[in-house]
Amino acid sequence: MKIKLLIFLSFFINLQAADKPNILLILSDDQAWTDYGFMGHEHIKTPHLDKLASESVLFKRAYVPTALCRPSLMTLATGHYSNVNGVTGNDPKGDSKNPNNPDLKGSLISKIDQFDTLAELLTDAGYLTHQSGKWWEGSYQRGGFTHGMTKGYPNKGGRHGDVGLKIGRTGNKPVTDFMDMAIKEEKPFFLWYAPFMPHTPHTPPKDILKKYQEYNLPEPIAKYYAMCEWFDQACGDLIQSIEDRGIRDNTLIVYVCDNGWIQNPEKNAYAPRSKRSPFEGGTRTPIFFSWPAKYKAQDRKELCTSLDIFPTIVAAAGAKMPKGLPGLDLNPYMTTQEVIPRDHIFGETFAHDIADISDPEASLLYRWVIKDNWKLLLSYDGKPGKQKSGGKSKASDSKPQLFDLSKDPAEKVNLAKDHSEKLAELAKMINDWYPVKKRKVIREFK
Template sequence: MTKRLTISALFLVAFAFTAQADSPPPNVVLILSDDQSWTDYGFMGHPEIQTPNLDKLAKQSVTFRRGYVPTALCRPSLSTLITGLYSHQNLITGNDPAKTPENQRHAMETGKDPRELLISNIDRNMTVPRLLAPKGYLSFQCGKWWEGSYGRGGFTHGMTRGYPEKGGRHGDDGLKIGREGMQPVNDFIDTAINDEKPFFIWYAPFLPHTPHNPPERILKKYQQSGLTKSIATYYAMCDWFDETCGQLLDRLDEKGVADNTLVIYVTDNGWVQDPDHGGYAPRSKRSPYEGGTRTPIMFRWTGKIEPADRPELCSSIDVVPTILAATGAEIPKQLPGLNLLPHLQDASPIKRNAIFGESFAHDIADIQNPQASLLYRWVIRDHSKLLLTYDGQPGKMKYPPTGGQPQLFDLASDPHEKVNLASKQPALVEELSERLNEWYPVTERKVGVVASPTKQK
């Protein structure tokens, strides 16, 4: 009897593996919020902003509330999500090339406009669509996209014509998605299903990004006593973005493909709304502080990943290798992020205890030298966060200068980084500085740079 049961058990295991091998590869939908604080969701505890669709997604997902993007600015953040590389590795560190002698020299030597030189980095880096293509995937770009046309990123379908076309700086026609309806992405889903192809969707709507012009029906919910017009319109934009996410997720249900679709959610960078004006407050977008870099990160794959609220650190650098693992695509060896799929599927702890990030000037001082624009390197280990400062041609920064001194915060007791502990814990500053040097060594200094007192490797 025991032998018979053992044989039966082995048969069932073998059958399960065969069924998994024969199952179709999952579709992948990457949902990217544009300029939204990590606090600004119902499931993250916001008392007023209504995000019922993302709240539902969080309950259905493995949700990392302590998620981060390595660079808190849209273009470099998105470049990490498409290449799986840090900004200093893929050389897309800012939104635009600055008018500097260095960039003019590169233009003279190559005969190419600095903007084209910056975009050409996408040609030499592998991207998710290009890595999925050998597995038969169709891929669709809609929303924010900086790197020329959708085709230059390897997408088979898309909306953005890209530079040098009119309005091609960061998305042109692609920026209509969500704001002007969902038909293009719905049509693509239909095409992929009709062609019996697995698909990848890059859904990066220009939401809740400015202009903050939500539909009146949504704005009315937030026009209440105590909220300034600036705050009310921003809250309504978050609500509007959530509504479009619900429409996309509902479409997957309607077409019967939701259960075999890996849905991933992350925002490109944080945003703290200025209460009196339309812009962002200090210590948010572009900064290395929590208001700029922190974001919830979610993974939903029904039947393959059990929903859970995870306490570990997670970085958007992990998104690309995790997508590739789920789809059975090749994972390039040079990718620095973790393949989280085994930890998502068996609930095993992620043993990594530190994540890293960097901040650069909005305009890139030297297209070929990331350090010329470097403003910060940062590391979070457990709940300790260290920021080191560099001069990187900052221009008009939105956050207060610190005189270049190291900043050390205990995020467990001080999640909004009010108390700098660096002078009280020099040994920890030294230790974390060494971790930064192991990750991304700074090999040159510029006049005025003040960083940690550590040796450079």
């Protein structure tokens, strides 16, 4: 009876606010761009995301600008690169403007106050907004959400999501309750849905794990694969909840992963060239947009960056668009199927720990550009900070690295010596994007 009433109410909401879709932003946490059924994985089963991708405008050549969870999520919340929003790593270690700063964590969180966040803009446009899952920037209220789960720092356990991290792993009830409230109040809603999945701890249900153990895979890999399927189930349950309420047609669903992950077969950790790296295994992710009332399903060949998500959602919601955003509003191209007038995207890699919260360059390790099928990585001498598997570049990675992704998607053959003109062209693009002032870039070949 309750669901029928909600469907009845949603009919009138859709008539009154057809220009304001409900919005669901799905954020995977630590998953390789290859690790989905629709991306062709041999073993991993993701039927719910496969179906959603088939109904979406799908970008398979898509990237996040930095391959670490907190800065990646901050780019989504603000629409700006990490070097602009100031959150370049997960944890702060120093502050040159205030060397005796007693609250580095609080000072780092305060950087979000300088921006109109996605949640704030949608709230101002009449949306009810809800945060669940991964969230680093204090409480959900600090991010501009009207509702949410995370209490955040300085509350106990408030580092990266606290109680919000239960979403998905223990069901979706807080989110579906919020949807019911929004429908009852006849308001469009925005959901930040960022389950702590397939992120460690890799503790999948036994029935899912058993399926992957039958492939005779190393146990750490079997557990990770099972986590990917468990995450898919959580997403499927939420999408079904939207369909059950009769609001799917006017709901914009956006999907992206915060950063890549290549499972270490020997232990519960990631392998090199994945998370925290500028390589494809760290930065690449499928991105797709599903809005049945507006977008025709299509597989796009152009480059896409997660920085496009902010302006695309803001425009779809009819909210106020901030000036100076580096991403593109993709709505005109997804509704007309016109070619996106862009042939390159940029990214940057910083240390896990922020050497100086007042100087983003202090932790800079890489900058990169992809133009057409060429990718250039430039290495910088920033402080590496906290070291984990897959983090700081090895000595062999200290020189410029140029790859032809059309022939070498695994980035095994460095072509920089053989294509000096292309190296110079792409290096100039990186410098023109914005010049590095303090860090030394390592360019010489010997």
